[in-house]
Amino acid sequence: MRILYRSNGATEGVAGPSKLADGRPVNRITPLPSIVYERHLGVLCLPPGMGSTDESGSSRVAPSRGDGSTEGRPESTPASVTFTREGIRTGFVTTVPVALGVGGYGIAFGVLANQAGLSVAEAALMSATVLAGASQIVAVELWADPIPVAAVLFTVFAINMRYSLMGAALEPWFRQLSPKQIYGSLYFMADENWALTMRDLTAGSGRGAFLLGSGIAMWVFWVGSTVVGAVAGGVVGDPTRYGFDFILAAVFVALAAELWEGRSSLLPWLVALGVAVAAAELVPGRWYILLGGLAAAELVPGRWYILLGGLAAAVVEVIRYDG
Amino acid sequence: MTGEVFPADGMLSLEPVVVGVVLAMAVVTYLTKVGGMWLVRHVELSERLEAGLSVLPGAIVIAILAPELAAGGPAEWGSAGLVLLVMWRTDSILLALCAGVAGVVFLRALL
Structure with missing residues (x-):
């Protein structure tokens, strides 16, 4: 929903300057924020700290310093990331249509949980506290009497490891927020709303509370649809019939279109693509099932390949970094 | 945990063992969600690492x-x-x- 962005006519289209005001070159800081400042806001919207290339410590305390404010800062430009009620609201509203679709999966989860023998209250509790769809579905697939606790917990950990990488990717914007705001918002992070948040932040909105608002939307629909599915039992059919299974892919395709920055994206993206596809093929996606001695998790493969692909691209970038 | 269909009055039942496992799942998941952020915030990032992060x-x-x-x-x-x-x-x-x-x-x- 581009309309919601405070886009800035004054700086639109201005390419990032090659030098900061004091003459230090802006070297190699482009990859992440270039969408931000080339398309929208000028160098002012660099995630704080990335602009100062000399004192890495102090840049966190005073994020907007060293940003070359002589470039002219339009009044409406959010030069910093703030945590506001408006951010929560925008995040919520933007995410509702996506969360509605995610509800299709929530119903599927509710049905599976019901079949696994969980009560409606227990299924709802799981959705409300875990809030990570893929791992929940695999967990209830592993469910048995007695519960294979170690296998369930390890599986959940393995599937959700990718969230660590997603959280780390948010850090350049979140470093201005308080620990309470950061770690509170992260509780609500899931794939879809991470993608929408990333999209909002890279556009230079400065809405630090977007993740929280979008996460609340996800939470409401995820828990609600879990209850519906658990109560309705097997009445609801296969989610692929309604195309719900494509929503996540569609959100990410849309995000990829926005994150593409031309040639600087090419190498890291190719590395991520190659490693992820190879890992998804070669590393047996369901190896963790061996721990539980069950082979039921056909619905969701292991997601180590995401972690591997993302890490590989970051490592390559770290290696090829040339100051 | 009988594996049979739950009776209607069991919809709101919360077995302590199940609740315990679910909460443990929640803790594990939360740790994965905050782990990366915590690490990046507590490690002094060089420009080189910033480039990787970006x-x-x-x-x-x-x-x-x-x-x-x-x-x-x-x-x-x-x-x-x-x-x-x-x-x-x-x-x-x-x-x-x-x-x-x-x-x-x-x-x-x-x-």
């Missing part, structure tokens, strides 16, 4: 998408192309999503 968003998106699309077929590929097209023309994520989901339902029925 490619993460795109790389994660591709790492999620590529295997998913590779496992799909012409219906998914066509719909992904449709999402790109609508994004490019309208810049509206909502329209793009609707087009993508409608496209995948239509193409799956067609192909």
Whole structure:
């Protein structure tokens, strides 16, 4: 929903300057924020700290310093990331249509949980506290009497490891927020709303509370649809019939279109693509099932390949970094 | 935990063992969600590491998408192309999503 962005006519289209005001070159800081400042806001919207290339410590305390404010800062430009009620609201509203679709999966989860023998209250509790769809579905697939606790917990950990990488990717914007705001918002992070948040932040909105608002939307629909599915039992059919299974892919395709920055994206993206596809093929996606001695998790493969692909691209970038 | 269909009055039952496992799952998940952020915040990042961090968003998106699309077929590929097209023309994520989901339902029925 581009309309919601405070886009800035004054700086639109201005390419990032090659030098900061004091003459230090802006070297190699482009990859992440270039969408931000080339398309929208000028160098002012660099995630704080990335602009100062000399004192890495102090840049966190005073994020907007060293940003070359002589470039002219339009009044409406959010030069910093703030945590506001408006951010929560925008995040919520933007995410509702996506969360509605995610509800299709929530119903599927509710049905599976019901079949696994969980009560409606227990299924709802799981959705409300875990809030990570893929791992929940695999967990209830592993469910048995007695519960294979170690296998369930390890599986959940393995599937959700990718969230660590997603959280780390948010850090350049979140470093201005308080620990309470950061770690509170992260509780609500899931794939879809991470993608929408990333999209909002890279556009230079400065809405630090977007993740929280979008996460609340996800939470409401995820828990609600879990209850519906658990109560309705097997009445609801296969989610692929309604195309719900494509929503996540569609959100990410849309995000990829926005994150593409031309040639600087090419190498890291190719590395991520190659490693992820190879890992998804070669590393047996369901190896963790061996721990539980069950082979039921056909619905969701292991997601180590995401972690591997993302890490590989970051490592390559770290290696090829040339100051 | 009998594995049988729950009676209607069992809908709200909360078995302590189940609640315990669910909460443990929640803790494990929360740790994965905050772990990366915590690490990055508590490690002094060199410019070199910052550069690596900066490619993460795109790389994660591709790492999620590529295997998913590779496992799909012409219906998914066509719909992904449709999402790109609508994004490019309208810049509206909502329209793009609707087009993508409608496209995948239509193409799956067609192909």
